[in-house]
Amino acid sequence: MKINLRFFASVRELVGTAQEVLEVAEPLLTVGQVRQCLIARGGNWEYALAQARSLRMAHNQVMCGADSVIADGDEVAFFPPVTGG
Template identity: 55%
Template sequence: MDIELRFFASVREQVGTGAERVTVPADVRTVGELRGWLRARGGHWEEALAEGRALRMAVDHAVARIDTPLTAGCEVAFFPPVTGG
């Protein structure tokens, strides 16, 4: 399945790109599985998307959880938590 990826703020800086189109394997069905699949790229990807790192995700502009399903053509965004002040 093809999906669009978006990376914002410090995540974008770490992975070195703001957007990417990828074809994910059939066993990558949720946002959490996608995060793990991207982390397996190693290096900066592993650091930016680390398991314990506070990170927010969205699917088609709606906040997502790790069990949120992916659909063909969806847009998945990764970004650090945002605080106001």
């Protein structure tokens, strides 16, 4: 399964990239599971995407919650609640 990831504002700065393709052997079924997979990387990933942090998420460019179901090739984005230009 391949998922297109996008990171914005302070999340992008912390993880050091604006986008990447995540390839996983076992399917991730929800946006929340993608977040947990990235948190498991540790370091800045764990800090930037921690459950305690207030983050907005989007699935295929539509705001969503952690329970949004994803499919192969979908886009998942993470960003803080307020972003600037």
